[in-house]
Amino acid sequence: MSADTGNHTGSNLDDDHVYLSLAEGHDDGSDARWAFGTGFEDPLYGVDTTVPEGVDAGELAATCVALADDALVSAQRLAEWCTRAPELEEEVALANIGLDLLGQARLLYARAGQVDGTGRGEDAYAYVRDAGDFRNVQLAELPIGDFAFSIARLLALSGWRLAHLQRLISHPDPVLSAIAAKGVKELTYHRQYAAEWAVRLGDGTEESHRRMSTAMNQVAPYLGELFTAYDVQGEVRSEVVEVLRQVTEAAGLPLPRVGPSNGGGRDGQHTEHLAPLLAELQSVARAHPEATW
Template identity: 55%
Template sequence: MPAVPDEVRGVELGQYCLMLGDDALVMSHRLQEWVTHAPELEEEVALANIALDLLGQARVLLARAGAVDGSGRDEDALAFQREPGEYRNVRLAEVPNGDFAHTMGRLLVFATWRLALLGRLTGSRDPMLAAVAAKGVKELVYHRDYAAGWVVRLGDGTAYSRERMAEGLAALWPLVAELFVPCPAEQRLAAAGIAADPAAVRPEFDAVLAEVLTAATLGTPGPVSADAVPAGREGSHTPALADLLGDLQQVARAHPGATW
C-alpha cells in the first residue's frame, strides 16, 4: 500500500477515501437490486456489470481508507460493521429505486458527476487515488453513456415514457446540489493536490446534462438549491440508508468473523 503523501494527514485521506468508496458501494447496491427485475435480460446484465465496476472501486478505496486512517480496519469491516451515521456517501446514491426511468436518471447524474471528479483525480498526489481514478474513468464513460442513451430513448419516446423520465429526474433533482458542496476535509485535501474540489466540476456536469436533456427533448427539472450542505459527507442520511444497510450487512453481522 503506497505511503501517505507528505504534509497530508492520514485521517483526512482516509475520510476522503471513505467518501468516494461509500458513494460507489451504496450506488452499487442500488443497481444490484435490479437483478431479476430489469425490463430485459440485456439491461439486467448491463446494470449488474455497472454495479460490479462500482463495487471494485469501493473495495480498493475502503481498503485504502482503513490502511491510512490508523484504524487498521479492512474493507469488510468498513462495509459491514459501520452504522448508517458513519457512512459518508452522498444521499443521491442511497434513496430507494423508483422505476427504470428513475434509475437511468440517477445513473446519468451520478456517473456524470463521478466521472468529472475522477477525471481530476487522475492527477492526485496520492498514487492510490490516481490509480483508482485512471481505471475508474474508463468504466464511468460507459456508465454515463449507457444511462444517457436510455434517458434520450425514454424522453424522446412515447408520451408515457417521456412522463416517467421527467418525473424520475424531478424526484432526483433536490439531491443534486449536495454533489457540488465540499466538506472541510475535501477543501483541505484539494488545496494539497490530493482531492478534487466538487464545486469545480459543476460546469462540466451542467454541460453534459444540458446536451443529454436537449437530445431527450426534456428541460432541466428546475433550479439547483443555492444553500445545500454536504449532508451525506457529514453522516446525515435519509432513512433509506439504514434499510439498505440492513440488507447489505445482514449475512456479515449474522456470522461475525466468518471468511468467504
C-alpha cells in the first residue's frame, strides 16, 4: 500500500504556536502525565483555548468526547495484549499504539471540558461515567479475540480515524485542528502496522489465512457504524473502503462488506462488552475517589 493512499490535507501541519504548544512539554518543570491521582497539570496548559466565533461549543465538545472515547476504549483493548502477544516485539508495538491513543484521548477530553461548560478534567470523563454515557463506536469495545481479529479491527479503526482526523485539520477550532494534526502522524503508522500484518497473515500459512479471513468477516458487521457520522459526502467511507480493498487484495482475502448501520455507540447503545471493560478501567478511581499519592 502506497504511503500516500487516501492522503487529505486541510491546512499546514506546522500551524503556528498551537501545534507547537501541544507537542512540547511544560516549561514550568511540572510532571504532567495522565494517571489517576498524580496531580497532573492541564494537558493544554499554555494554549489559547478560546472557542472561535462561529464555532458551536456543544458540537465541538461532543466531537471531542466521541473521538476521545474511541481512543480510550481502543487503548484499553490493546493493553490486554500485554504478556499475550505472539512476540515481544509485537507486544511493545501494540502497547505503543495504545499509548498514542491515550495521548489523543487526553487532549480531546481536556478540550471537551473547556468548552462544554462543566470545566471537567480528563479523569472525570474517563473514570466516572457509566457505559451509557460513552460515545465510542461498538467496534472498539469488542473483546480482543485472537491476534488476527485485533489486527483486522486496528486496520479498520485506524484507517477510519486517520481519514476523519485528516479532515479535522481544517476545523475552525485551532485546538482541535492541532490535536488532529498530531494524531494524523501517529495514525499513519497505526494503519501501516495493521496493513502489513493483515497481508502477512492473509498471504501466510493456511491457518493464518483462515484466521485473517474469519477476522475480516467478524469486523464487517460493525463497519457501517463508522460512516454514519462525520462523513463528508461519503468521502471517508470511500477512502477507508479503498484502503481495505488494497490490503485484502494484497493478502488474498475477501473484501469486508460494509452494511447499513442500525445505530450504535455514538447514540450510547453499546454491546454487553463495554461495561465490564469500564469496570476494570475505572475500578481504582471509583474505589478511591479523589485519592492522591
